[in-house]
Amino acid sequence: MKLFLREQKTLILVYLTQLAVITLVYRLDGGSAVSVSLYADILSTCLLLAYLGFRYISNRTFYERMTARPSTLDETGGPSQDTPLAESLRGLLTHQFRLYKNDLHSYRHKLEEHIHFINQWVHGMKTPLSVIHLIIQDKDGPPFTAIGDELDRLKKGLETVLYTARLDTFEHDFYVERLELQTVLRRITSEQKRLFIRSRVYPSIMVEDNIVVTSDEKWLSFVLTQIITNAVRYTVKEGAVIHLTGYILNNRVVLDIRDEGVGIPQGDLPRVFDPYFTGVNGRNFQESTGMGLYLVKQICTKLGHEVSIISEVGKGSTVRIVF
Numbered sequence: 001m002k003l004f005l006r007e008q009k010t011l012i013l014v015y016l017t018q019l020a021v022i023t024l025v026y027r028l029d030g031g032s033a034v035s036v037s038l039y040a041d042i043l044s045t046c047l048l049l050a051y052l053g054f055r056y057i058s059n060r061t062f063y064e065r066m067t068a069r070p071s072t073l074d075e076t077g078g079p080s081q082d083t084p085l086a087e088s089l090r091g092l093l094t095h096q097f098r099l100y101k102n103d104l105h106s107y108r109h110k111l112e113e114h115i116h117f118i119n120q121w122v123h124g125m126k127t128p129l130s131v132i133h134l135i136i137q138d139k140d141g142p143p144f145t146a147i148g149d150e151l152d153r154l155k156k157g158l159e160t161v162l163y164t165a166r167l168d169t170f171e172h173d174f175y176v177e178r179l180e181l182q183t184v185l186r187r188i189t190s191e192q193k194r195l196f197i198r199s200r201v202y203p204s205i206m207v208e209d210n211i212v213v214t215s216d217e218k219w220l221s222f223v224l225t226q227i228i229t230n231a232v233r234y235t236v237k238e239g240a241v242i243h244l245t246g247y248i249l250n251n252r253v254v255l256d257i258r259d260e261g262v263g264i265p266q267g268d269l270p271r272v273f274d275p276y277f278t279g280v281n282g283r284n285f286q287e288s289t290g291m292g293l294y295l296v297k298q299i300c301t302k303l304g305h306e307v308s309i310i311s312e313v314g315k316g317s318t319v320r321i322v323f
Contacts, residue, residue, distance in 0.1 A: 008055070019045070114165075122162040122165075126158065132147070148194060149194065159222065160226075163295060174302075175216055179214075179215060180210075184224070188224050188225055189203040192232075196242075199235065201232050201238075201240050201242060204241045204242065204243050204244065206244070207246035219303060227257050230293065231261065232259075234262050234263075237261075240261070244257055245258070256318055257318065263316055264279065264280075266313075268281075276294075277294075278290040305322065307319065307321050308320050
């Protein structure tokens with residue numbers, strides 16, 4: 001109704017001006033009584049109200065549709081009345097929506113092709129890395145050790161690219177099962193032994209017996225690898241320990257991963273899960289990309305796990321996952 005009155009405001013103003021002019025003409029003529037002028041004004045006003053009422057009723061759905069905000073794309077069509085204005089608007093919106101859907105489909109197809117290419121490329125790069133690893137695994141000496149370390153970095157980088165690309169299609173690429181937490185942690189720390197040895201940092205696993213979590217092993221392993229890698233990266237003290245502690249709290253499984261590293265400034269803590277955010281530590285440690293904890297947060301949310309982090313500068317950080 002408000003939209004209708006705003007649209008007819010000009011007409012009403014013109015009518016009132018015209019009414020005043022005609023009444024003035026009647027009065028200046030001198031031959032018309034006041035009752036005649038008043039009768040003409042009332043009659044004219046009734047005709048105007050009848051016209052406005054007819055216009056509003058015939059286009060009521062149109063005005064209601066224009067003031068309502070659609071909640072889904074299926075509601076973006078025009079009003080369903082058969083008036084010329086409503087039909088024209090419905091045709092225009094339908095045409096625009098069809099163009100929008102075509103563009104959206106085109107971009108989605110390009111995105112799917114891009115993700116497919118990324119997946120193929122990552123898998124293609126894994127083969128030469130594996131071959132290089134086989135070539136140097138029996139070699140001794142600092143050059144070969146350095147090559148092995150760089151191979152580990154390349155593998156982690158490729159894994160990050162692969163899982164980032166798969167994040168949008170997460171629902172098609174996960175399998176939930178019951179996993180023994182201690183077994184998963186020991187396997188991951190064993191896979192990262194070169195990282196621990198190179199950094200002279202050691203893992204300590206303390207998990208209560210028979211703790212089982214419900215999750216996807218592949219995605220969970222990627223999450224834990226990212227957290228452990230970050231913990232080692234920001235631990236500069238030789239001989240430090242990465243503590244991995246699993247326990248039951250309020251009938252839920254909790255995993256704490258605590259390091260003895262440099263810690264995170266309090267001003268950076270609220271943004272550590274934002275994409276590409278590196279903060280103060282990112283300027284001091286050049287390997288930081290700002291994507292690790294972002295992926296951790298996104299994956300944990302999709303798996304139904306809660307993740308949080310507490311930290312104190314100079315004393316280390318603790319990442320907590322609640323299953």
